[in-house]
Amino acid sequence: MITIIAVNSLRLRTWLPPASVLVAGIALWQLWVSAGHLDPQLVPGPWFVVWSTWDDKANIWPAVAATTEEAVLGLLAAAAAAFLIAVAIDTWVPVRRGLYPLIIASQTIPMIALAPLVLIWWGFGLEPKVVLVALFSFFPIAVGLIQGLAATDPDALNLLRTMRASRLALLLRVRLPSALPQFFTGLKISVTYAYGAAIVAEFVGAEQGLGLYMYSAAHAAPVATDLVFGAIVVIALLTILLFAVVAGLERVAMPWKPGR
Amino acid sequence: MAEPAHATSLELRAIGKRFPARGGAAPVLAVNGVDLHARPGEFVTLIGPSGCGKSTVFNLVAGLDQPTDGEIRIGGQPLADRLGASAYLPQRDALLPWRRVIDNVTLPLELRGVSRRAARQAAQPLLERFGLGEFSRAWPWQLSGGMRQRVALLRTVIGDPGLMLLDEPFGALDSITRADLQDWLLRTWSSVGDGRPGPTVLLVTHDISEAVLLSDRVYVMTPRPGRIADVIDIGLPRPRTPQTREDDAFVALERQVRHALQLAMAAHGEFSEAAGERKAGP
Numbered sequence: 001m002i003t004i005i006a007v008n009s010l011r012l013r014t015w016l017p018p019a020s021v022l023v024a025g026i027a028l029w030q031l032w033v034s035a036g037h038l039d040p041q042l043v044p045g046p047w048f049v050v051w052s053t054w055d056d057k058a059n060i061w062p063a064v065a066a067t068t069e070e071a072v073l074g075l076l077a078a079a080a081a082a083f084l085i086a087v088a089i090d091t092w093v094p095v096r097r098g099l100y101p102l103i104i105a106s107q108t109i110p111m112i113a114l115a116p117l118v119l120i121w122w123g124f125g126l127e128p129k130v131v132l133v134a135l136f137s138f139f140p141i142a143v144g145l146i147q148g149l150a151a152t153d154p155d156a157l158n159l160l161r162t163m164r165a166s167r168l169a170l171l172l173r174v175r176l177p178s179a180l181p182q183f184f185t186g187l188k189i190s191v192t193y194a195y196g197a198a199i200v201a202e203f204v205g206a207e208q209g210l211g212l213y214m215y216s217a218a219h220a221a222p223v224a225t226d227l228v229f230g231a232i233v234v235i236a237l238l239t240i241l242l243f244a245v246v247a248g249l250e251r252v253a254m255p256w257k258p259g260r
Numbered sequence: 261m262a263e264p265a266h267a268t269s270l271e272l273r274a275i276g277k278r279f280p281a282r283g284g285a286a287p288v289l290a291v292n293g294v295d296l297h298a299r300p301g302e303f304v305t306l307i308g309p310s311g312c313g314k315s316t317v318f319n320l321v322a323g324l325d326q327p328t329d330g331e332i333r334i335g336g337q338p339l340a341d342r343l344g345a346s347a348y349l350p351q352r353d354a355l356l357p358w359r360r361v362i363d364n365v366t367l368p369l370e371l372r373g374v375s376r377r378a379a380r381q382a383a384q385p386l387l388e389r390f391g392l393g394e395f396s397r398a399w400p401w402q403l404s405g406g407m408r409q410r411v412a413l414l415r416t417v418i419g420d421p422g423l424m425l426l427d428e429p430f431g432a433l434d435s436i437t438r439a440d441l442q443d444w445l446l447r448t449w450s451s452v453g454d455g456r457p458g459p460t461v462l463l464v465t466h467d468i469s470e471a472v473l474l475s476d477r478v479y480v481m482t483p484r485p486g487r488i489a490d491v492i493d494i495g496l497p498r499p500r501t502p503q504t505r506e507d508d509a510f511v512a513l514e515r516q517v518r519h520a521l522q523l524a525m526a527a528h529g530e531f532s533e534a535a536g537e538r539k540a541g542p
Contacts, residue, residue, distance in 0.1 A: 155354040162322050163371045164344035173367075177358040256358045256399045 044226040053230025059213065060227075064234060066208040070126060070201070071194035071242065074133020078190060079141055081134065086145035090175065091167070103142060111135050111197070115204045129201040129209070136197035137190035144186025148179025181257075184250040191243050195235050210235060267300035267460045268335040268345075268422035270321065276329030276485075277316050290316045291486035294330070296479055298460050300422075303449070305463040305475040307517065309525070313486020314464040315351070318427050321462060322348045334423060347421035347459075351428050353412035355400040361411050362387060362396040368419040386414055390448060406437040413448065417459075426463045430470065442470055443502050468521070472513045473500060480517065482524040489524035492517055 026046050032038060033045035040048065053060065085103070089096045115132055122128035152175045160170055195210075202211025210231050217227035251257070275294040281287045291313040298304040306314045319325045321332060323342030331338050334345045347368065355364050365387065366379035374382070387396045392410060400408060409429060416424055429445075430438040449458040465471055471478045472494055480490040494513055496504060504510055 153354065155350040155352055156356060158319075158322075158324055159348060159350055159354045160367075160371070161324060162343055162346070162348040163368050165371050169371060174356065177356070180358075254358070256360075256401070258401055 041223065042225060044229060049226050049229040049233065052224075052226040053234070056227060056230070060210075060231070060234065062208060063210045063213040063231075064238065067129075067195060067198050067202065067210040067235075068238060068242075070129035070198040070209065071133055071238075073126070073130045074198065075137050075187070075190060075194050077130055077134040078137035079187065082138055082142035082145055082186075086142055086149060086179075087171065089146055090149040091171075100146065103139070107139055112200055115201055118201065119204050124205045124207055129198050129206070132201040133194050133197040136193040140186040140189040140193075141183065142186070144182040144184075144189075145179055148182030149175050151182070152178045180254055184246070184253070188243060188246055188250075191246050192239060194242065195239050199235065266420060266422050267458070269300050269333070270296070270298040270304075270423055270460055270462060271333040271336075272296040272317070272321070272330065273333070274330040275317065275320060275327045275332065277313075277320060277325070278328045289485040291320075292329075293487055294481075295488060296462075298462060298477075300460055301458065302476045303458075303461040303463065303474055304477045304479065305465060305471040306479050306481055307465055307468065307471045307521070308481030308486070309466060309483060309521075312481040312483035314481055315427060316486060317481075318425060318462070318464050322346060322425055346423040346425050347416045347419055349412055349416045349424070349426045349429050351431060353400075353408045355408055355412060355415075357400050359400075360396070361392065361398050361400065361403070364400065364411055365414045365418055367415060372419070383414075383418060386418060390414060390444075404437075405433050406441055409433065409441055410444065413445065417448065421459050424459050424461045426461060428465055429463075430467070431465070438467070438470070439502070442473055446474065446500055468514055468517050469505065472496075472510060472517060473504060478517055480520045480524055482527075489527075490520040492520060 030045045030047055033040060033043060033048075044052075085099065089100055111132070114135060115128075118128040118131050118135075122131060156174050156178070157170060160174055165173070198209065199211035199214070202209040203215055206212040214228050214231045217224040217231065272294055275296075276292045277290045279288045279290055294313075294317055296304065296306070296317075306317060308314050316325075320327050321342065323339075323345065326340075332342065333339065334342060339345055356367070359367070362380055362383050363376075365383045366374075366376070369379040369382060370376060384393070384396060387393050390410065392407070392414065395403060395407065395411075400411070403411065413426075413429065416426070430441050433441065449461065461474075463471070463474060475494050478492045478494060479488050480492065481487065482489045492513070496507070496509060496513070
């Protein structure tokens with residue numbers, strides 16, 4: 001009983017301060033708009049944003065589904081590519097020497113600038129969005145995996161070598177499990193990029209999705225600023241949701257971690 | 261005492277290990293001319309200060325590295341590929357955090373191709389017998405240092421090895437837990453073969469009383485390069501118990517090992533250096 005109260009109060013202590021600041025900020029925004037200090041055409045009040053977005057749910061819902069599909073598929077593609085490349089880099093020294101510096105250097109390329117190119121190569125459908133999301137998401141996942149694999153306890157590796165473990169057994173039984181925490185750290189960073197990347201790709205050219213939705217709202221006459229705001233809020237909520245899903249997967253994948 | 265069928269002999273003949281020059285550093289002669297032997301079922305110990313090359317010798321015997329001089333024989337045969345010829349317990353327990361206690365113990369069996377189910381069936385009675393039954397489903401982080409070390413020891417004995425290599429297995433533990441585990445190791449070692457004497461053991465330690473309590477023979481090592489300075493036979497009768505520590509013979513042997521260490525270090529200049537530092541003090 002005491003434990004339950006203690007846990008609840010601990011959660012409350014974590015959640016209450018940021019929640020209060022957020023609510024206060026939104027309230028201030030609403031007051032400022034209601035007092036007539038801002039042009040509602042440029043900055044609509046939060047209440048209005050919520051209601052007009054809700055009213056438009058028939059249009060926003062398919063956009064949410066399309067963009068979520070792009071984000072999730074892009075993350076999966078990035079994770080698969082990162083896995084193959086990280087294992088190759090960890091297994092073969094020449095691959096590490098030849099590839100790892102280039103992967104780091106590739107981060108100097110502004111991924112956003114690749115959006116038009118990706119569009120030229122893959123057209124207006126699902127593929128260019130998945131590719132762009134994957135390009136954005138690849139690096140944190142790959143670096144997490146590569147560093148996690150490299151940080152494997154040498155004692156554990158030696159121990160298994162004295163048991164005549166094969167390289168595959170070392171990878172499956174020691175290196176990969178030991179890299180999982182850093183893999184998930186990378187994946188969680190990538191999750192925060194995924195929707196943004198998908199939307200940038202949709203800005204450049206799309207038939208469906210939240211990026212297109214925002215673009216249309218911004219170019220409507222009269223301009224639908226409320227729906228642009230609404231889409232931003234929806235994207236933030238979707239990102240939080242995806243982050244929570246990954247955090248849940250993390251717990252399932254690593255049942256040995258002390259309870260948090 | 262009849263020789264157990266499964267315990268194997270170990271023999272090191274004039275073992276040397278030179279590490280090549282690297283990054284501007286001069287080549288290092290880590291160990292030189294190390295002779296050591298253990299008959300089947302014997303418990304022998306390498307004792308010496310940190311950096312004397314004990315762990316180098318240890319890794320050579322385990323097959324993790326190759327000597328640059330000399331020959332290592334296991335079971336009477338010179339053996340170049342020694343991986344798998346002994347069961348190895350590294351300095352820190354090296355329990356895999358993502359495996360439950362029982363699955364850490366069964367690891368050597370699984371790597372030999374025993375199914376997880378069969379391996380667990382083999383491990384559970386062993387865990388029960390050595391007081392770890394109730395922890396079999398626990399994760400390693402839930403155990404104390406002493407408990408973790410017991411699990412690591414069971415992982416070492418479960419494959420019924422002919423030769424066990426223990427590298428400072430209790431070095432990281434407090435002295436009370438260490439004494440407790442030494443007694444536990446004595447019991448485990450003598451009973452692991454179901455009435456037969458236990459496997460041959462090579463122990464590396466810097467703890468004098470641990471060496472005397474557990475060993476049939478103690479090899480005293482000195483550093484730079486690591487070599488054997490003295491060999492002391494521990495003639496204490498077995499079975500040994502916690503009370504063995506109280507025996508006059510035990511205390512006398514402890515003193516003998518300590519003197520051998522001091523003598524070896526003094527010959528090496530370590531003690532005169534320390535004395536010089538004391539003189540320089542207030």
